[in-house]
Structures are given as C-alpha cells and as structure tokens.
Amino acid sequence: MSDSTKTQSVPMTKRQQKDKTKVKGYRLLMSDVHTWFGLLLGWLLFTIFLMGTVSYFNNELTAWMQPEITAVSKPSALPLSSQNSPNKAQTSEPFGVAIAHLQATQANAKNWFITKGPTSTSNEQRLHITTSADDERLRYQFDTQTQTAYMPRDTAGGNFFYRMHFDLHYMSVIWARIIVGIASMMMLIAIIAGVIVHKKIFTDFFTFRWGKGQRSWLDAHNAFSVLPLPFHIMITFTGIITLIALYMPWGGKVANIDTEQLFEGIYSYRAADATVLQPAPMVDISPLLTTAQTDWQKLNPNYAITSVSINHPNTDHSKIIVDGRADRQISTIGAFRIYDGQTGNILEQSKPPPLAVTTHTVMIGLHAGRFADYWLRWMYFLLGGAGCGMIATGLVLWTVKRRRQLLDMDKPYLGFWLVEKLNIATLAGLPLAMVGLLWLNRLLPLEMTARAKWEIDGFFIIWAGSFILTLVLSSRHAWRVLLSLVTLSLLFTPLLNSLTTERGFLQSVLSGDALFVSFDVMFFILALLFAYITYAVSFKKMSPKQKTKSKRRVASQIEIS
Known part of the structure; x- marks a missing residue:
C-alpha cells in the first residue's frame, strides 16, 4: 500500500470532525x-x-503648482480689452480695488467673480471673468497692493486631488458619487465589523512585533486602526452624509420640496442668464460691501466677505x-446679499437655514476640515495618513496570510495573483502617479494648450504604466521598482523645483x-x-527555514483533509 493510500485511510479525530461541522459564530461571521x-x-x-x-x-x-504668483514683479500681457490700471486713490478695500480694475479692463463682460487668493495668507484677489462674447472663462491673478494683473501657469492644481476624492475622473459625476458612496458604506461596515472581531483590540494596539511576517x-x-478609530468612523460617516440626498432622494420627493427654490434660499448662486440688455451705470459698490x-x-x-460676484455689469440687469x-x-x-446693480437696493439676503440643513453642512464642514487652523489640519492629515495605512496594511495582510497556504508560491491561483497585482499598482503606483503629476507641472511647456488637462492625463498614464509594469515583473521586483521610483522622484522634486x-x-x-520650504521638507520626509x-520589501525575505516550515504546514493540511 502506498504512502498516499495510507494517508487517505487515516480517520479524522473527534476534534477534527467537530471543527469541520462546527457552525460559525458571530465573531467568525x-x-x-x-x-x-x-x-x-x-x-x-x-x-x-x-x-x-x-x-x-x-x-x-x-x-505650489503656480510658483509665479508671488514671484511676478511686473504685469504680464493679458488678453484684456485694456491694460489701464485703476486709480489707486479710488478705494483701499481689496475687493473695491479689484472691481475698479475690472471696470477699466472688462466693463462689457458677462460676469465678474472675485474671490480670495489660493491660500489664507495671500494678499491677492483671484479674478474669474466670463466674457460675454463666447462664454469662455478667463482666469488670472490680481495683486491688489501693486494693482498688477498676471496669468499664472494653467494647472490642475490641488483641486484635482480634491475632485478625484469623490468625483473620480473620465466618468459621469453622478455615477462616480454613487460608486464612492457604496465604497464608503462598505468601509463603515468593515470598520464596525473589525471592532467586533478584535477581542483584545486595545491590548493589541500596544503590541508590535517586528519581522514576524503575518503577525x-x-x-x-x-x-x-485603533488609535484613530474615532476619526475613521467620523470621516467615513460624514463622507456618506455629504451626499445623502443623492443616495436617498425620496424624502424630498414625498414632501414635494422644490429643490431649486430651496437652494436659492440657502446659497447665493444666480446665473447670469439675461438676454436683452441695455447699458446702464452701476452704483458705487464699495459702500455696499462695507455695509454688508x-x-x-x-x-x-x-464674519468677513469671502467673494463678490457681479452678473451683467454696467447693464440694466446688473446684480x-x-x-x-x-x-x-x-x-x-x-451669509449672502444680492443687490440691484443700478440702485444698490437689497433684492435678497440669506436667512437662517433649516436645522436639518445646518446639521448637514456641519457634517460637510467636519469632513472637509475647512474650519481648521494649520495645526488641526495637520492633525487631519496625519489621521488621514493613518487611514491610508490601515487600508494598505489590510490589503497586504490578505496576501501575506494566504501566501503561506499556497501549494506553489511561484504559481499562485488567479484570485491571489490579481489581488497582489492590484495591491502593487494601487499602493505603489498611485503615489508614483501623484508625484508624477507634480513633475509634469514643472516640466510641461508653460504655453502648452490644455496644459492642465495634460497634467491629469499624464497622471493616469503613469498610473496605468505602473499597472502594466506589475504585470510584466514578478511581484517582488514590481514592489521594488515602483517603490524605488517613488522614493527617487520625491527625493529629487525639490531639485527639480529649484x-x-x-x-x-x-x-x-x-x-x-514658508510654503515652499515646507513642501521641500515634506518631500524629503x-x-x-x-x-x-x-x-523592507527588497531585503526582508522569507528565510529557508520559514519556507520549509510553511511547506510542511500546507502538506499537513492536505493530509488532514
């Protein structure tokens, strides 16, 4: 009788039979x-x-992606109707200076939109102008101190990462937000299930064993996961709540709520959609701003003014x-106020929103962290980084745990192979693509048409290239190559910038x-x-003893089964 036949004829013990027929408890589920x-x-x-x-x-x-903002010392040639500067004696209020500049350069535009600069410490006003001829937006910077208008480089900026966070890209915004919402709900369930699973969750937090593989x-x-747990729950739950009306629209429909009218009572946006216009002088805007x-x-x-928008300036429909x-x-x-552009009379003004709306916007504020000072935003950033680490270690743990059970480590089954490749392309490829976007911001020609679009396209090309690389190389070599590229690109980004x-x-x-110094230091860290x-990936390999032990464990499992 062969050894294999003997192995098959060995009866299972009572404990093995009990374990095989045992129903999973709630913790295992x-x-x-x-x-x-x-x-x-x-x-x-x-x-x-x-x-x-x-x-x-x-x-x-x-x-950081528009380094010309503070480096500019003289006006750039802008495609404006006039390069005349407003009289500095007209007003000292920043928004008033910007409006005086627009009167001199874009008096016939369809809309003026003025908001503060890209950072809270900026003394500039960012002007967004919609021309009435072809509805194309002309965006440029305006320094209210020097009354200098200039055009910074066209860039996706940090807003790309923000929009990618919930709108994804190359797809319908609605479908993207539905997908992101489903993923967020699954994460919230996974977090709660993780708390239930770990019986010694807080004890295990203070235990860390280096070089022990799966452990x-x-x-x-x-x-x-444990220390930032309140943050993880808060950020996931508020992320779902921010778009709750998209996921659960039935309440508003049952109550026959006019969504457009509701939004107009809460938010100030009014479209510049008048078609029949007559020239008419506008009231002096500076006193209106001061009064508001x-x-x-x-x-x-x-309270402080954050933005000023003027629809159909210098016409009988100006607002x-x-x-x-x-x-x-x-x-x-x-808060907001809407004035008649000719008389200066108040047409509309904000009222205290309903309690449910206030609650919803507080949730949005907690999620976005826009209220936070620098130290609190750094706390958000570090806790968010911990969330990334939680997800990354969970994904890697899945493969580490199952690698030890493979019959042949060099020939894994399809599901394991796919998960491992996706892990590499996401955990190493995504950071490489993000740094690559910053490099494209510095290397693409400044006069390039659709430059911001090419930055974004380049981001996805690099990310797709990372995935292709993981398919070509072995998993260990793919980890090593991609992580090395991320390290080198981060290390040399300050040099590229200089x-x-x-x-x-x-x-x-x-x-x-301080801004650029902080970025260079952060890149180095x-x-x-x-x-x-x-x-760790390149040099911490499984020893021959560990490999032999793993093979014996798999063999024993086969014999038992």
Whole structure:
C-alpha cells in the first residue's frame, strides 16, 4: 500500500470532525464581513482616502503648482480689452480695488467673480471673468497692493486631488458619487465589523512585533486602526452624509420640496442668464460691501466677505452678489446679499437655514476640515495618513496570510495573483502617479494648450504604466521598482523645483518663503519613508527555514483533509 493510500485511510479525530461541522459564530461571521468588505473595494477606498488626505492642503498645493504668483514683479500681457490700471486713490478695500480694475479692463463682460487668493495668507484677489462674447472663462491673478494683473501657469492644481476624492475622473459625476458612496458604506461596515472581531483590540494596539511576517502586518493594521478609530468612523460617516440626498432622494420627493427654490434660499448662486440688455451705470459698490460686512459682524465679529460676484455689469440687469463667512466656522453655509446693480437696493439676503440643513453642512464642514487652523489640519492629515495605512496594511495582510497556504508560491491561483497585482499598482503606483503629476507641472511647456488637462492625463498614464509594469515583473521586483521610483522622484522634486522656478530651497529660506520650504521638507520626509518601505520589501525575505516550515504546514493540511 502506498504512502498516499495510507494517508487517505487515516480517520479524522473527534476534534477534527467537530471543527469541520462546527457552525460559525458571530465573531467568525464578522471576520468574513470585515475581510471581504475591506478587500473588494479596498483599492478604491485607498484612492479615496489618499486623495482626501492630500486635499486638506489643496489650496497650498495649488499655490505650489503656480510658483509665479508671488514671484511676478511686473504685469504680464493679458488678453484684456485694456491694460489701464485703476486709480489707486479710488478705494483701499481689496475687493473695491479689484472691481475698479475690472471696470477699466472688462466693463462689457458677462460676469465678474472675485474671490480670495489660493491660500489664507495671500494678499491677492483671484479674478474669474466670463466674457460675454463666447462664454469662455478667463482666469488670472490680481495683486491688489501693486494693482498688477498676471496669468499664472494653467494647472490642475490641488483641486484635482480634491475632485478625484469623490468625483473620480473620465466618468459621469453622478455615477462616480454613487460608486464612492457604496465604497464608503462598505468601509463603515468593515470598520464596525473589525471592532467586533478584535477581542483584545486595545491590548493589541500596544503590541508590535517586528519581522514576524503575518503577525507584524496584523500588528501594524491594528496600530493604524485603533488609535484613530474615532476619526475613521467620523470621516467615513460624514463622507456618506455629504451626499445623502443623492443616495436617498425620496424624502424630498414625498414632501414635494422644490429643490431649486430651496437652494436659492440657502446659497447665493444666480446665473447670469439675461438676454436683452441695455447699458446702464452701476452704483458705487464699495459702500455696499462695507455695509454688508458691518451688519454681519454685528451678529458675529469673525464674519468677513469671502467673494463678490457681479452678473451683467454696467447693464440694466446688473446684480451684485456678496458672500460672507465667519472665520473658523464649521458649517459650510455663510451669509449672502444680492443687490440691484443700478440702485444698490437689497433684492435678497440669506436667512437662517433649516436645522436639518445646518446639521448637514456641519457634517460637510467636519469632513472637509475647512474650519481648521494649520495645526488641526495637520492633525487631519496625519489621521488621514493613518487611514491610508490601515487600508494598505489590510490589503497586504490578505496576501501575506494566504501566501503561506499556497501549494506553489511561484504559481499562485488567479484570485491571489490579481489581488497582489492590484495591491502593487494601487499602493505603489498611485503615489508614483501623484508625484508624477507634480513633475509634469514643472516640466510641461508653460504655453502648452490644455496644459492642465495634460497634467491629469499624464497622471493616469503613469498610473496605468505602473499597472502594466506589475504585470510584466514578478511581484517582488514590481514592489521594488515602483517603490524605488517613488522614493527617487520625491527625493529629487525639490531639485527639480529649484531648477525650474525662482523659489528653490535656498531662495525660499533666504526670503522666508514658508510654503515652499515646507513642501521641500515634506518631500524629503516622504522620500525617507518610502526609502524604508523599499528597503523592507527588497531585503526582508522569507528565510529557508520559514519556507520549509510553511511547506510542511500546507502538506499537513492536505493530509488532514
């Protein structure tokens, strides 16, 4: 009788028979829920979390991607109707200076929209002008101190990461938000199931075992999950709530709520859609701005004007829309007033919104963190990074746990192979594409047509190239190559910046340019982090003893079955 026949004839013990017929308890069921809900859309969740984490500094990213903003010293040639500068004595109020400039250069435009600069410390006003001839937007910067108008480079800016966070790209916005919502709901379920699964969740948080393979990955997963757990729950739940009307629209339909009328009562946006226009002088706008801000500050001293929009300026249908908001306000709703452009009379003004709307906008504010000061935004950023680590370690843990069960580690089954390749393309390829977008921002010609679009297209080309590379190379080599590329690109980004702009590290230190110094330091820190990860992937291999032990374990499982 052969050895294989003997092995098959060995009867199972009572304990083995009991384990085989044992019904799964709720904890094991929750373990399956946690595993599969976290895995099936884990790559999308990692993308959402990483993009959202970076978006806490999206305005600073936009400022870094437009280095000309503070470096410009003289007006650039702009395609305006006139290059005449307004009289500096007309007004000292920043929005008033910007409006005087528009009167001199774009008096016949369809709309003027003026909002503050890309960062909270900027002294500039950003002007968005819609021309009445072809409805094309002309965007440029205007420095109210020097009364200089100039055109920075066309760039996707940090707003790309922000929009990618919930709108994805190359697809319908509605469908993208539905997909993101489903992924967020699955993540919330996975988080709750993870809490149920871990009996010693807080004890395990203080335990970390280096170099122990699967145990080390599990410890890292616990560390990234437990301490920031309130943040993970808050950010996931509020993310779902931000688009709750899209996922559950039936309440408004049953109540016969006029959505357009409701939005007009809450938000200030009014389209510049008049067709029959007659020239007419406009009222002096500066006193209206002063009055609005004074009235708002009586209710809240922290209120300030955030934007001014003028529809059909210098016509009989001109409307002046003024928006204000309190500093460090959690709710995303501010106050607004709409004036008649000819008489200066108040046509509409905001009223206290319904309690449900206030609650909803507070949820949005908590999720976006726009109310936060720098230190709190850094806290959001670090906790968001922990969320990325939680998802990444969970995805890797799935493959580490099942690799030990493979009959042949060099020939994994299709499901394992696909998960591992997607892990590499997402966890290493996505950061490479993000840094690649920053490189494209510096390397693409400034006069290039559709330059911002090419930055975004280049981002996805790099990401797709990363996935192709993972298919060509073995998994270990793919990890090593992609992580090395991320490390090197981060390390040399400050050098690239110094070669392509006038705001290199030394120049920024000497001029006290905190923004660019901070970016260079952050690039260096992230390069060190990815260098360590690359080292761990490249040199920490399974020893022959561990391989033999794993094979024996698999063989014993086959014999038992």
